[in-house]
Amino acid sequence: MRLEKPMLSMKNISKAFNGITVLDSVDFSVKKGEVHALMGGNGAGKSTLMKILTGVYSADQGEIYIDDQLVEIKNTDDARKNYISMIFQEFSLIPTLTVAQNIFLTREDKTSFGLLNDKECVEKTRKLLQELEVDIDPNELVGNLGVGYWQMTEIAKALSQETKILVMDEPTASLTKKETKILFSFINQLKSKGYAIIYISHRMDEILEICDRITILRDGKHVATEDCKQIDLDMVIQYIVGSSMDKAFEWKEREYATDVAPVLEVKNLSIGSKVQDVNFNLYPGEIVGIAGLMGSGRTETVSAIFGTGPKDSGDINVNGQPVTIKTATDAIKAGLALIPEDRRVQGLVLEHSVKDNVILPILSKMQKGLFIDNKKADKVANDFVKKLNIKTDDIYKTTNLLSGGNQQKIVLAKWLANDPSVLMLDEPTIGVDIGAKTEIVDVVRELADSGKAILVISSELPELLALSDRILVMHEGRIIREMQRREIHTEEELQHAIQGF
């Protein structure tokens, strides 16, 4: 057999920020026609390594070879000249420009603004989007689109350039199952055309489905590179966290009073055809999961309750009192909190420190006279950093310098600190690593133990089963079943219920 040479080799790459090493002599290589997974915990260095490849950062040490040629990638133009493109974890789109303008913005012709409105750009965009099977008008302003479409636009943008090496940094974080499937068939096409694809994700099932090899980083160091056929989930987890983790998602039957008044009552909630006559109660100390397929009305339900989404009819009582919720501010006043699905685009002031973000919603509780009690605020922030294992040098670090997953954890911390009586979480563990998932499960349980009522939406059934005391199943806008957790014995049972059997 002919020995396959790598198309791309990164050798001995090191990088430090302000004297703190985040990559330590890392070797990484990808072959032609290969999908290579890059995995590791939040803050392990994945995005940084890829930003070095794409010229966003420069390495302190190390070489990059493409087809055996030493190349210098000092900026993003150098990367483009070497046919490298990247779908970034943080969106790089401009909301006030159209989809087509965003896609063609970074080209050499970027100075001739006239060209951006060119019919040709619009046509090229239309073709590209058609290939991706996304139904977006190229002339639509990006700001008017939902977060899933932002992600598809990012993907289209990367693919619109002539590419040999494509880096995807968590491309599916905001995609539905259907969009993910389309993306995967697209990846397979690119693979057969001989692209080298680097795929970053925390979703193990995706990695095992789509990737040929896997490289794992831990604390900035290369831990292992393996053939996906020769590796199983336990091994991957072991490499990522550095120890085995078998109790990841274990359900514990919790005790809470069932003969008390509900904290939250939702009555006859309807939103067009999306949500129809939804009724449920939440009791103090209880964790209720909502299961359902994409589009079953789960996100619409919680956004309507929280006042951030539309609602046609329905009543909401909090602690037995009717409340009128038209905006998020009304909801927060009533004691509700919602950690939304698209928290990557909302929820953080990126220029502010970790501490300032965490204490932002609870400033009034931090006041000592006219001033902020900094000691208390520091303690709250430090406690959350510890509890959620947020990887940051200290609580004064600006949040945009944190890794993607650690930014997500800060949004969680922020809402948890607010101490609401009802906490709603929409896909709480998107983008966080396997270790953090269990930490989040623990924190949510602790909150429920302290008497809060919790509502969790999750597409990850093991997570839903680990957390919930009771599960509501939504299907085509209605609650079709209610199940006590202890009545569900296997994941398949829940899966069947979700599919409407």
Ligand SMILES: Nc1ncnc2c1ncn2[C@@H]1O[C@H](COP(=O)(O)OP(=O)(O)OP(=O)(O)O)[C@@H](O)[C@H]1O
């Ligand atoms: N510009 C920067 N200045 C200072 N520190 C930085 C900067 N960019 C990244 N870091 C730090 O480097 C470390 C690695 O971050 P990186 O974004 O590469 O992690 P990651 O593996 O992509 O994690 P995630 O899964 O959470 O996205 C983190 O501790 C992060 O805070």
Ligand SMILES: [Mg+2]
């Ligand atoms: Mg990252």
